[in-house]
Amino acid sequence: MAGRGDGGRVTPLSWNRYPRVKPLRVAKLDFRHDPLPPLNGAPSRLAYGQGRSYGDVCLNAGGLSLLTRGLDRFIAFDRAAGRLSAEAGVTLDELLTFLVPQGWFVPVTPGTRFVTLGGAVANDVHGKNHHRAGSFGHHVSELELLRSDGERIVCGPERNREWFEATVGGLGLTGLITRVTIDLSRIANAFMITEGKRFRSLDEFWALNTEAERDWPYTAAWIDCLSAHGRGLQLAARHAPAHTALPLHRPRVRKFPLDPPISLVNALSLKAFNALYYRKPLPRGPALSPYEPYLYPLDAVLDWNRIYGRSGFFQYQCVLPPEASRAGVAQLLNGISRQGAGSFLAVLKTFGDAPSLGLLSFPRPGATLALDFPNQGARTERLFVELDAIVADHSGALYPAKDARMSPEMFKRSFPNLPRFLPYVDPEFSSSFWRRVRER
Amino acid sequence: MAKIAIFGATSAIAAAAAREFCARGDSLFLIGRNGQKLQAIVEDLSVRKGADQIVASATADLCVRALHAGLLAQAREKLGGLDVVLIAQGSLPDQKACEASVEATLAEIDTNALSVISLATLAGNDFERQRQGAIVVIGSVAGDRGRQSNYVYGAAKGMVAIFCQGLRNRLAKSGVTVTLIKPGFVDTPMTAAFDHKGFLWAQPGAIGKLIVRATARGADEVYTPAFWGLIMRVIMAIPERVFKRLKL
Numbered sequence: 001m002a003g004r005g006d007g008g009r010v011t012p013l014s015w016n017r018y019p020r021v022k023p024l025r026v027a028k029l030d031f032r033h034d035p036l037p038p039l040n041g042a043p044s045r046l047a048y049g050q051g052r053s054y055g056d057v058c059l060n061a062g063g064l065s066l067l068t069r070g071l072d073r074f075i076a077f078d079r080a081a082g083r084l085s086a087e088a089g090v091t092l093d094e095l096l097t098f099l100v101p102q103g104w105f106v107p108v109t110p111g112t113r114f115v116t117l118g119g120a121v122a123n124d125v126h127g128k129n130h131h132r133a134g135s136f137g138h139h140v141s142e143l144e145l146l147r148s149d150g151e152r153i154v155c156g157p158e159r160n161r162e163w164f165e166a167t168v169g170g171l172g173l174t175g176l177i178t179r180v181t182i183d184l185s186r187i188a189n190a191f192m193i194t195e196g197k198r199f200r201s202l203d204e205f206w207a208l209n210t211e212a213e214r215d216w217p218y219t220a221a222w223i224d225c226l227s228a229h230g231r232g233l234q235l236a237a238r239h240a241p242a243h244t245a246l247p248l249h250r251p252r253v254r255k256f257p258l259d260p261p262i263s264l265v266n267a268l269s270l271k272a273f274n275a276l277y278y279r280k281p282l283p284r285g286p287a288l289s290p291y292e293p294y295l296y297p298l299d300a301v302l303d304w305n306r307i308y309g310r311s312g313f314f315q316y317q318c319v320l321p322p323e324a325s326r327a328g329v330a331q332l333l334n335g336i337s338r339q340g341a342g343s344f345l346a347v348l349k350t351f352g353d354a355p356s357l358g359l360l361s362f363p364r365p366g367a368t369l370a371l372d373f374p375n376q377g378a379r380t381e382r383l384f385v386e387l388d389a390i391v392a393d394h395s396g397a398l399y400p401a402k403d404a405r406m407s408p409e410m411f412k413r414s415f416p417n418l419p420r421f422l423p424y425v426d427p428e429f430s431s432s433f434w435r436r437v438r439e440r
Numbered sequence: 441m442a443k444i445a446i447f448g449a450t451s452a453i454a455a456a457a458a459r460e461f462c463a464r465g466d467s468l469f470l471i472g473r474n475g476q477k478l479q480a481i482v483e484d485l486s487v488r489k490g491a492d493q494i495v496a497s498a499t500a501d502l503c504v505r506a507l508h509a510g511l512l513a514q515a516r517e518k519l520g521g522l523d524v525v526l527i528a529q530g531s532l533p534d535q536k537a538c539e540a541s542v543e544a545t546l547a548e549i550d551t552n553a554l555s556v557i558s559l560a561t562l563a564g565n566d567f568e569r570q571r572q573g574a575i576v577v578i579g580s581v582a583g584d585r586g587r588q589s590n591y592v593y594g595a596a597k598g599m600v601a602i603f604c605q606g607l608r609n610r611l612a613k614s615g616v617t618v619t620l621i622k623p624g625f626v627d628t629p630m631t632a633a634f635d636h637k638g639f640l641w642a643q644p645g646a647i648g649k650l651i652v653r654a655t656a657r658g659a660d661e662v663y664t665p666a667f668w669g670l671i672m673r674v675i676m677a678i679p680e681r682v683f684k685r686l687k688l
Contacts, residue, residue, distance in 0.1 A: 030452070032480065033476045033480065074487035075484070075487070
């Protein structure tokens with residue numbers, strides 16, 4: 001079942017492999033009806049699914065880590081209406097394998113399909129279709145929360161809404177999500193129509209982006225942040241209409257095989273990669289492509305995170321409000337190139353206007369920029385402090401699922417609904433992230 | 441498309457095998473003690489199954505041997521026949537508690553051996569009459585040799601192994617296969633008290649696949665994963681006068 005992308009690690013880590021902290025104990029969950037495992041001396045619990053977040057939202061140093069992958073059962077599927085209930089440890093990969101041949105697709109997906117349903121809800125994840133579809137929480141009709149006092153709270157947009165709003169994007173702190181019901185999107189086949197366009201500057205990007213958002217349900221841009229003007233590729237897509245003949249498709253899976261002693265991502269390799277990627281051949285006009293390479297380019301190389309070596313890496317993802325987007329993004333990219341730092345995967349996308357449902361949801365109107373950096377200690381932190389200042393200056397926010405170092409002040413600024421969220425935190429649930437951002 | 445009854449269906453290994461059988465297009469009748477857990481497994485398989493597959497279930501405590509004949513009849517009725525019986529119920533005894541209590545020891549022998557032998561006897565007679573069928577029993581590497589750390593469980597599994605040998609011998613001429621699966625260390629709730637680190641530990645999903653394969657080819661005895669065959673050959677080769685001094 002699981003296998004792919006599992007790694008079978010014993011110590012739960014997050015995807016960027018930083019911080020390297022250990023829980024006091026782990027407990028595997030097998031049945032959703034079972035009570036929560038007792039604390040037995042651990043100060044708190046936290047669910048751990050696939051460890052695909054970048055940082056410490058999924059880590060509970062010194063506490064009890066509840067491994068949810070054993071909760072991998074489907075519960076009900078209405079094939080006609082496209083409504084599916086499943087246990088929280090089911091991955092989007094498993095869902096897609098099951099759904100796609102039946103003409104259904106997950107309504108929202110992040111850039112990897114190896115996340116669990118529970119993780120998708122707890123981080124209220126978004127995808128390239130945010131401007132049309134909103135975030136994951138918009139498609140959840142119901143979920144069950146198991147609290148440490150044994151109470152099971154069934155909630156959704158129409159039932160116990162306050163619990164739903166606290167749990168969607170609630171970083172797993174409101175209790176254990178045991179099951180989730182989602183509404184799916186109809187597709188005709190496993191293919192997408194994709195279109196890629198090159199832009200030579202940020203100005204060109206903004207023009208292309210307005211157009212792409214209007215015409216395409218999925219769109220995101222890759223940016224070469226080593227270039228002076230912010231050149232890059234705008235990649236848009238939609239699910240393909242019905243075809244009577246489709247190309248054969250056999251997905252290839254490679255695995256990054258080892259932990260290099262030092263990061264293979266450095267100034268030289270970055271420059272080469274970005275120059276090549278910018279020049280990658282783009283088909284003229286829209287082209288038919290399987291959904292995997294468009295939505296999950298990185299999933300094609302399992303364990304790609306190992307390329308950064310043992311010290312791991314950081315993601316930095318922020319959102320800037322619409323009125324500050326243009327100036328802010330330019331400043332951020334400037335700051336990065338000034339520091340001589342660079343990122344493999346700088347992704348730029350604009351969020352739609354649909355208000356997120358969760359009190360701590362990250363997506364909000366504006367532009368979101370995501371970057372990754374090898375962990376070079378103090379030097380990397382200096383860059384982040386500079387970027388933080390720009391984000392704060394423009395009333396932006398940072399994304400907890402991609403964070404291993406934001407300050408309590410930055411967290412408070414990013415989530416104005418924080419005071420409303422606090423009463424819903426389960427007294428026996430906590431995370432390394434939570435303890436870090438709640439320090440004063 | 442086989443008609444399969446699974447006893448002890450909420451065990452992690454049996455549940456994994458059920459998912460594999462279901463993916464192959466088989467129909468399933470699942471018997472387990474815990475109704476809620478059984479229901480979760482039935483719901484999952486019901487979502488996965490094809491339109492013409494049957495997934496049904498019954499809740500029963502298999503230590504009550506008087507229920508066995510009725511459950512087999514129920515499976516046959518729900519599925520419209522029976523081709524495979526997978527007997528997977530069991531418990532991992534607390535060896536120390538068993539040493540201190542005859543009652544605890546016999547209760548474990550009851551769960552891990554007598555209830556299995558009862559079901560295998562009844563299923564064997566049915567299959568002999570229909571001159572077709574496969575009995576698949578979950579044994580254990582622990583049944584190969586008695587060790588101080590786990591010999592009550594080992595004795596029960598050893599009894600099951602010898603019983604299966606005899607039954608296999610008797611039913612061979614009727615075209616009925618008797619397959620004994622001998623898993624090594626499997627990462628399941630039954631073994632949750634152990635440290636699961638290391639290469640010797642297998643996931644139940646992998647064992648499930650091996651069970652389906654062994655069933656399909658009517659294998660006699662199968663170590664899962666196969667390397668346990670080698671390990672056990674070494675363990676069996678140690679002379680008893682040496683073995684009795686080892687801490688195993």
